[in-house]
Amino acid sequence: MVRKIVCNVVLFLVLPTMLMAAEVLFSIQDPQGDDNGGGKIVYPSRDDFAPGDLDLLQFSARVGDGGTWFEARFKNKIRSPHGVMSRNSPQKLDSFIHEDFYTINLEVYIDTDARTSSGNRMLLPGRVAEVDSGYAWEKAVIATPRPQAAEALLDDSLTRNAEAEYKARSGRLDKAARQAVDRNVKDLMAKQFYFPKNMKVRDRTLAFYVPDSFFGNTPQESWRYVVVVTGADPEQALDVQIPFKERPPLMMLPVRTGRPSECFGLEADADPDQPPLIDVLLPSKEMQYQVLGDYNLAHGQSVQLIGVSTDGTVDKVAKHDVAPEQASTPSPAPPGIGSQNTELMDTLLSPSAPKVETKEGIVERLQTLEKLRKEGLITEQEYQQLRRKILSDL
Numbered sequence: 001m002v003r004k005i006v007c008n009v010v011l012f013l014v015l016p017t018m019l020m021a022a023e024v025l026f027s028i029q030d031p032q033g034d035d036n037g038g039g040k041i042v043y044p045s046r047d048d049f050a051p052g053d054l055d056l057l058q059f060s061a062r063v064g065d066g067g068t069w070f071e072a073r074f075k076n077k078i079r080s081p082h083g084v085m086s087r088n089s090p091q092k093l094d095s096f097i098h099e100d101f102y103t104i105n106l107e108v109y110i111d112t113d114a115r116t117s118s119g120n121r122m123l124l125p126g127r128v129a130e131v132d133s134g135y136a137w138e139k140a141v142i143a144t145p146r147p148q149a150a151e152a153l154l155d156d157s158l159t160r161n162a163e164a165e166y167k168a169r170s171g172r173l174d175k176a177a178r179q180a181v182d183r184n185v186k187d188l189m190a191k192q193f194y195f196p197k198n199m200k201v202r203d204r205t206l207a208f209y210v211p212d213s214f215f216g217n218t219p220q221e222s223w224r225y226v227v228v229v230t231g232a233d234p235e236q237a238l239d240v241q242i243p244f245k246e247r248p249p250l251m252m253l254p255v256r257t258g259r260p261s262e263c264f265g266l267e268a269d270a271d272p273d274q275p276p277l278i279d280v281l282l283p284s285k286e287m288q289y290q291v292l293g294d295y296n297l298a299h300g301q302s303v304q305l306i307g308v309s310t311d312g313t314v315d316k317v318a319k320h321d322v323a324p325e326q327a328s329t330p331s332p333a334p335p336g337i338g339s340q341n342t343e344l345m346d347t348l349l350s351p352s353a354p355k356v357e358t359k360e361g362i363v364e365r366l367q368t369l370e371k372l373r374k375e376g377l378i379t380e381q382e383y384q385q386l387r388r389k390i391l392s393d394l
Helices: 002-023 147-170 175-192 285-292 343-349 359-374 380-391
Strands: 024-029 056-064 067-074 104-111 129-131 139-143 199-202 205-211 224-231 303-305
Touching: 056 224, 067 104, 067 139, 104 205, 139 147, 139 205, 147 175, 147 343, 175 343, 285 303, 359 380
Parallel strands: 129 303
Antiparallel strands: 024 056, 056 067, 067 205, 104 139, 104 224, 199 205
């Protein structure tokens, strides 16, 4: 009898651990000491940041009740906003930050179909990087200290970009069209972005819950993950008057030269145009440095992030292994009312990005150019120069 009671007690104590182990979907390790972006980024020179704070060591997922719990473990204990004074106003951060962290953004871009160029490539505004076409994402999960504010900022940014695109194509934007475009943006955001509201902090681990309704099912073994860590700017306000090109990076501390206190700095010989990504989930520190250092803005070549499989490896579908005809990004669909094309999100996230134009679009430009010449609005020399430029896009 005593032996039976002891066995039952042991089973009671061990069973939760056994169940937890059975629920783990994957666990991916990230190298320690690579929280310096491409190797040259330094932490802000203030007392609430220290090396290791944004150093991602492990990214994992386990099955929850009707959804998935993702977990990110960092080198240092995650800093709480409780009792910390705002740097912009005479109040404490916990008066408007309701999560138990405030210095970290964890951005997860998920390739759910493993098909080249089938989804989005752009990251949130200000990240100065793209996802390689071999890992184009269908779903993005953004864990940030102020999820409602971040979601509102993104909604505002995408809506204004969509309205501008629509007006440029249609010539006008009346009330009915604005409402329809706005609804379409909200529908796209709901399908492709999720800002977790159910988040927990345990010492060095940030856990956040994503319902299966967002993914459509439980995360699959074939999915690939592009995971980036950025420094959070939770005090960023929503300002609808700021033009797109002048807006600050969405809820993120930028990188500046020197050793500033209000943002991340750079070593003396570092390029100030490098991406402000502090850590990226990749198998080795050397691979992270190589990926984040592979860009040339003068030639329009931006950093191309690659995804990690659930076994922690990077497969061979990287940019240098994709056939040239596969590597090109599909032309974004016009942001018309009711459009459900996933490439539209790329257009809205980066409206000034170069676009691959269709033959019909080039014909339309040539017709417009001919009209300008006939009306005497451009000279013959300007006409010939512009015509050559348009034809070169064929």
